Amino acid sequence: MMNETEKTQKPQWAMAIDLDRCTGCEACVVACRIENNIAVVGPEESARDRSMNWIRIERYMEGEFPDVRVRFRPVLCQHCQEAPCEPVCPVYATYHTEEGLNAQVYNRCVGTRYCANNCPYSVRFFNFFDPQWPAPLEKSLNPEVSIRTRGVMEKCTFCIQRIRKGEEKARDEDRAVRDGDVIPACVGSCPTKAMYFGNIADSNSEVARLARSNRAERLMEDLGTEPRVIYLRKRDQA
Amino acid sequence: MRKLTAVISILFAATLTSGFMLFEAFSTSDGPRQPVEFDHWQHVSKEEGPQLECSTCHQYASASPNATIPSVSTCMVCHESINADSPEVKKLAAFAEREAEPPWVRVYWSEPSANVFFNHKPHIRAEIDCVACHGQVSQARRVKREVNHSMGWCIDCHSRKNASIDCYACHR
Known part of the structure; x- marks a missing residue:
């Protein structure tokens, strides 16, 4: 039986990504697209930077050929606690939830795109077109996730549909959420288990433990955005 | 002439x-005309009727997002023998024979464009009476939409009951 404070205290969701383990395979990118009904814009519009990827793999080449090393970094919405995207929205379509998520309300969004312009991580995506899925992708649409329409902004939700399911399960068992209750699509698909997700307010959780690691860093920390995504530096850089 | x-x-x-x-x-x-004239009053409220609970037929309301409509085989458990001569029960039996389900017309739903992901389960857990959202279905011979499920109406109850009014509670 969990006590009352545990019940009322909202979990604080966070992610940790071990860069030592990431091989840049992009399984997370594919899993995210399928899980979250991300529309396909085609190669031409993609070249105009109109494609939408809630998570992407950034590549960094180091050294001169033939002694080249590639470093990978999965970049998704950092769910900043001081999110630059939030105060610039004129219609409150983006706001901060009690669980520390940066949320986007599609039905409020009027498409000013201020938020995307103010995001230092470029992880907000605008729907330039009516959503389309070339066959047979339309058969894989997830009924638990909204279909966004033309003219609205969209972004990573930390798989809110899976968070709700995990919280529901914990409530059924009358306990606080714990590691393994919520596994976002990207985390679940990672073949090298480079990604971790959990409640950072719970000091015993895996993310909280990794956040205390001496390899822990946050992306563009100096901006003061206080991201909820923690990267673990490669060991040779530590 | x-x-x-x-x-x-x-x-x-x-x-x-x-x-x-x-x-x-x-x-x-x-309310919409249904493929079989199912009478809620007769099943739930009628003195000499079976006086069923809502959850007898809508059995997944307490366990899942959807309350669910029972399959004809559930109806036929009783109607195999009870009132088997009535024209409506005969319709039902015909569906059962073909192993088909009557194309019930939905009474309550939210538009897909509303991006609402409603879940019955937490509402049942919070002991919200079915009547609160569905009106006097138990008295209805044909169910119609009695309650207007506007967002303001939802939020009103959520704030009274101290439930979450976070957008992400219902929209995703």
């Missing part, structure tokens, strides 16, 4: 069509 017959037949046709239209208008205000 021929003229008179023509006038009478025209009048007759006009009366028929207007009567039919009136009937249709009244029947739609009474």
